[in-house]
Amino acid sequence: EDQVTQSPEALRLQEGESSSLNCSYTVSGLRGLFWYRQDPGKGPEFLFTLYSAGEEKEKERLKATLTKKESFLHITAPKPEDSATYLCAVQPREGYALNFGKGTSLLVTP
Amino acid sequence: GAVVSQHPSWVICKSGTSVKIECRSLDFQATTMFWYRQFPKQSLMLMATSNEGSKATYEQGVEKDKFLINHASLTLSTLTVTSAHPEDSSFYICSARTVSHGYTFGSGTRLTVV
Numbered sequence: 363e364d365q366v367t368q369s370p371e372a373l374r375l376q377e378g379e380s381s382s383l384n385c386s387y388t389v390s391g392l393r394g395l396f397w398y399r400q401d402p403g404k405g406p407e408f409l410f411t412l413y414s415a416g417e418e419k420e421k422e423r424l425k426a427t428l429t430k431k432e433s434f435l436h437i438t439a440p441k442p443e444d445s446a447t448y449l450c451a452v453q454p455r456e457g458y459a460l461n462f463g464k465g466t467s468l469l470v471t472p
Numbered sequence: 473g474a475v476v477s478q479h480p481s482w483v484i485c486k487s488g489t490s491v492k493i494e495c496r497s498l499d500f501q502a503t504t505m506f507w508y509r510q511f512p513k514q515s516l517m518l519m520a521t522s523n524e525g526s527k528a529t530y531e532q533g534v535e536k537d538k539f540l541i542n543h544a545s546l547t548l549s550t551l552t553v554t555s556a557h558p559e560d561s562s563f564y565i566c567s568a569r570t571v572s573h574g575y576t577f578g579s580g581t582r583l584t585v586v
Contacts, residue, residue, distance in 0.1 A: 366515075396575070405478070405565050405577035406516070449516070458569055459506055462516040 364389045364454050368463035375440055375470050383435040383448055383466045391455025395433050397426050398449040400465065406449055409435075440470045474500045476568050478578025485556055485585055493551045493581045495566035501546035502568035507539075510563040510580075522549050556585040 367386045375381055387395065394413055398406035410419045412428040419426050423444065425436040435448055447467045451460040475498040485491050495505060503524050508516040520536075522528040522543035530536045538560075540552040549568075553560055566578040 398577075403481075403563075403580065403582065405476075405567075405580045408574065408576075411574060451516075457521075458504060459518050459521055460516075460567075460575060461518075462508075464513070464515040467513075 364452065364461050366450055366452055366461055366463035368448075368450050368466050370466060371464065372467045373469070375437075375468070377441055377470055377472050378439045380436070380438045380440070382437070383468070385433040385435070385450030385463055386431060387433070387450075387452050388431075389452045389454045389461070392452060393455055394453040395428055396451040396453070396460060397424075397433070397435055398451065400447045400449055402447075409448075437468070440468075442470045442472055444468065445470045474568070474570060474573035474576040476502070476566060476576045476578040478566055478581060480581055481579060482582040483584070485583070487557055487585055488555055490552055490554045491556055491583060493553075493564055493566075493583075495549050495551075495568070495578050497547045497568050497576075500568075500570055500573065502549070502570065503546060504569050505543055505549035506567040506569070506575075507541060507549075507551050508565045508567065510565060516565060519551075553583065556583070558585045561585045 365388045369384045397409040400406045410426040415430045447465040449465045451462040477496045505522045507519045520528045520530045522541045528541035543549040565580045
């Protein structure tokens, strides 16, 4: 059965304190791994899609990487506005529906 | 970019009544729409997949007679929660998939059944 596990569940950082979020997955043939940001009471906002091990993508203070077993979302010098829940999702070989992890709730304090 | 408009953003209804949630793709045609449910501090759980013009496919454990999905056009999909009960209170989110834009999510609907 496909599984997506995110860690930690919650993370509190000081502004400027870099860190990484983890997404471990087991899936029957990965077609894509997705990272989303979700603010309270809102739908997920797309960040990145990664397709193959070794791939990396960057956007402002965020960088996503992918191996055969996990993905990391690196946050460099975060700001308070980066506070949100970050969701990881995988698209398996069969079907198009995404399978989501529970997310990491990030709080960045000034 | 692709935008999915979801309404209402929140709704409170009495137990036993029905509630309809709409998702419209504003600038593209959504042949496939996904409906998710999210409980507090939990993951998005897929409820069903709807394809335009055909019956929705429901995930195991989701009552198709309770959660009615209609995808009658390429720009509109609806989820009706029938005879709602307090345990149906949750955050409902739709998502459309296109080849060009990937997955686009609606802004979600907070349903509270009292």
